[in-house]
Amino acid sequence: VILLMVVIFSFLSENYLSLNNIVNIIQQNAVLLIISLAATLVILSQGLDLSLGGVLPLAGVACVLTMKSLMQAGTADAPAMLAGVAVGLLTGALAGAITGGLVAIGKLPPFIASLGMMGVLASLALVLANSTAIYINNPIFSFFGEKLDKYIDAPGMEYISMPTIIAILVLIATVVLQNHTAFGRYIIAIGGNELGARLSGVKTTFWKWMVYVSAGAITAIGGMTLAARLEAADSIVGVGWEFDAIAAAILGGTSFALGKGGVGGTVLGVLVIGVARNGLNVIGVPSLWQPALTGSIIILAIVAEVLYSARRDVTA
Amino acid sequence: MSVATTTSGRKISINMSAPWVQDAARFVVLIIICVGMAFVTYDEEYGFVFLNLNNIANVVRNASILIILGIGQTIVLIAKDVDLSIGSILSLTSVVAAIMMNRYEIAFPLAMLAALLSGSSLGLVNGLLITFVRIPPFIATFGMLWVLFGFAYLILQGSVMYGFPDTFRVIGNGHLFGIPMPIVVMAVVFAVAYFVVNKTTLGRRFYATGANEEAAKMSGIKVNQTVNIAYVISGGLAALAGLVLIAYTNGSEARIGEPFLLPVIAVVVMGGTSLHGGQGSLIGTLVAALIMAVIKNGMNILAVPATWQNLVVGVIIIATVLIDQWVRKK
Numbered sequence: 001v002i003l004l005m006v007v008i009f010s011f012l013s014e015n016y017l018s019l020n021n022i023v024n025i026i027q028q029n030a031v032l033l034i035i036s037l038a039a040t041l042v043i044l045s046q047g048l049d050l051s052l053g054g055v056l057p058l059a060g061v062a063c064v065l066t067m068k069s070l071m072q073a074g075t076a077d078a079p080a081m082l083a084g085v086a087v088g089l090l091t092g093a094l095a096g097a098i099t100g101g102l103v104a105i106g107k108l109p110p111f112i113a114s115l116g117m118m119g120v121l122a123s124l125a126l127v128l129a130n131s132t133a134i135y136i137n138n139p140i141f142s143f144f145g146e147k148l149d150k151y152i153d154a155p156g157m158e159y160i161s162m163p164t165i166i167a168i169l170v171l172i173a174t175v176v177l178q179n180h181t182a183f184g185r186y187i188i189a190i191g192g193n194e195l196g197a198r199l200s201g202v203k204t205t206f207w208k209w210m211v212y213v214s215a216g217a218i219t220a221i222g223g224m225t226l227a228a229r230l231e232a233a234d235s236i237v238g239v240g241w242e243f244d245a246i247a248a249a250i251l252g253g254t255s256f257a258l259g260k261g262g263v264g265g266t267v268l269g270v271l272v273i274g275v276a277r278n279g280l281n282v283i284g285v286p287s288l289w290q291p292a293l294t295g296s297i298i299i300l301a302i303v304a305e306v307l308y309s310a311r312r313d314v315t316a
Numbered sequence: 317m318s319v320a321t322t323t324s325g326r327k328i329s330i331n332m333s334a335p336w337v338q339d340a341a342r343f344v345v346l347i348i349i350c351v352g353m354a355f356v357t358y359d360e361e362y363g364f365v366f367l368n369l370n371n372i373a374n375v376v377r378n379a380s381i382l383i384i385l386g387i388g389q390t391i392v393l394i395a396k397d398v399d400l401s402i403g404s405i406l407s408l409t410s411v412v413a414a415i416m417m418n419r420y421e422i423a424f425p426l427a428m429l430a431a432l433l434s435g436s437s438l439g440l441v442n443g444l445l446i447t448f449v450r451i452p453p454f455i456a457t458f459g460m461l462w463v464l465f466g467f468a469y470l471i472l473q474g475s476v477m478y479g480f481p482d483t484f485r486v487i488g489n490g491h492l493f494g495i496p497m498p499i500v501v502m503a504v505v506f507a508v509a510y511f512v513v514n515k516t517t518l519g520r521r522f523y524a525t526g527a528n529e530e531a532a533k534m535s536g537i538k539v540n541q542t543v544n545i546a547y548v549i550s551g552g553l554a555a556l557a558g559l560v561l562i563a564y565t566n567g568s569e570a571r572i573g574e575p576f577l578l579p580v581i582a583v584v585v586m587g588g589t590s591l592h593g594g595q596g597s598l599i600g601t602l603v604a605a606l607i608m609a610v611i612k613n614g615m616n617i618l619a620v621p622a623t624w625q626n627l628v629v630g631v632i633i634i635a636t637v638l639i640d641q642w643v644r645k646k
Contacts, residue, residue, distance in 0.1 A: 119630025292466030299459030
């Protein structure tokens, strides 16, 4: 599957694929990558979490609000930021815990549980932020949204930004989690055959719940990175990203059936989406055409991916 | 499900999981909520604001679009799986109708016909992607959601088109014997759909295909054709809902259908339609859409800020499905 994605990817990007551009694409899509990794973990376990699109703004808002009120109370930048990040992470994990609880313990269909939660979380973000963006002036926090050439005077630094670094760290963490921990094996086992996993002694309810908790926390990292980049927490940004994230996971070969795929493929999925958007820009397609073409490219890529994996399953 | 109905009908004790009992229970919930709303919104000066005839007509009219879309979604869910593209089909077809009427000055019946035909054909594309290319429905219709929105955006060049011929606007803001037209359209669609789903072979084919595709195939049902028909109906109804909507609001733009997708799915599931296929009730969808509209109306009368409203809707979705599951287990 990944091979096929590489083929599509290089085919799509024949004309404009350069190191420079790849770096650019990754930079623009760092936050999307983070939330897509979270979505992939959930889909691997045969779940679905639409509420991640609500976690993203909510975690950003919670983090920035905490930071701001602490700073107004006279706390220094660094501890205020740490507290803010802690609150943001907790918010994400808590939101994930509720969604996951509804799915794993309440036995609700993931689609419905997370749909309801998306309404709740997106609405909470709006309420907390009073429907506006909350600006924050904390140099240490903003650092996590900037490019490195501002701080380090070395060649190549303009290619590296903190969001990219954070996204790569999250990627490494999820790859390790998926491939080298018991938790990762349980996720794949639950996705492949939940009953079988339970019968062989895996505490499926608990681990399923944990998948949503970690997805919420990972998405919170994305939300806070976005807030750092914008130097503000916007209460509506991120709503709708859950769909991009799910598309990226599917494009990356993660399947809704059988616990196949994984976070590695998702990187390629995000790249395909990024390349489609960026490529249309680079070859000078008028912006009016872009949504239609991006959509078409993505659905064609999905068709190709589904056809390919179906054929592979037959031959295997 | 039709078998279950007949067997439970013969029993003397009431089978709690019989579809009609659940529909009746939802109806009771609707009445309780209405009575609750009537008292909550009681106003010293204006009395029972909620029970005002105009307000009730308003509630039902607001629910009409949701119900028309919900009927399509219910049928698709009975026969197969979700249709996430309805919001975008609504947008695209209403944009097509708008541009035909306003830019090219084509007579409105032709524009409406074109919208309905394009809605049905887009539904067929959904169906073929699922039955022929064999893409999972969630992904196929989700991809279509993006593509269709993109084209709607492209056609209107991101602008809003407004001011339609009065003759066309009758289906949105006209009245028939004092009843607002959207309600009339909704009632007709509901009656036809109810007949088709419950009284015809096609309806039984929907249930059989959704319940067990293999078994349906073995017993001679053309399952692919059945699924395609379900998606065509859903697409066509989305187009119809779009026409009623733009006739009422007198404006159309590329994002006009977007806010409907999630409430429609919420309403259909609250109405007892299963996401796993083979199970669903149009009456449940109707009652659930009315419950949703009543609650939204109540929040408006009480001046609940718009930011809170999604939260309330989200909690309602989760709560109803939890209760539904609990009742079923009993």
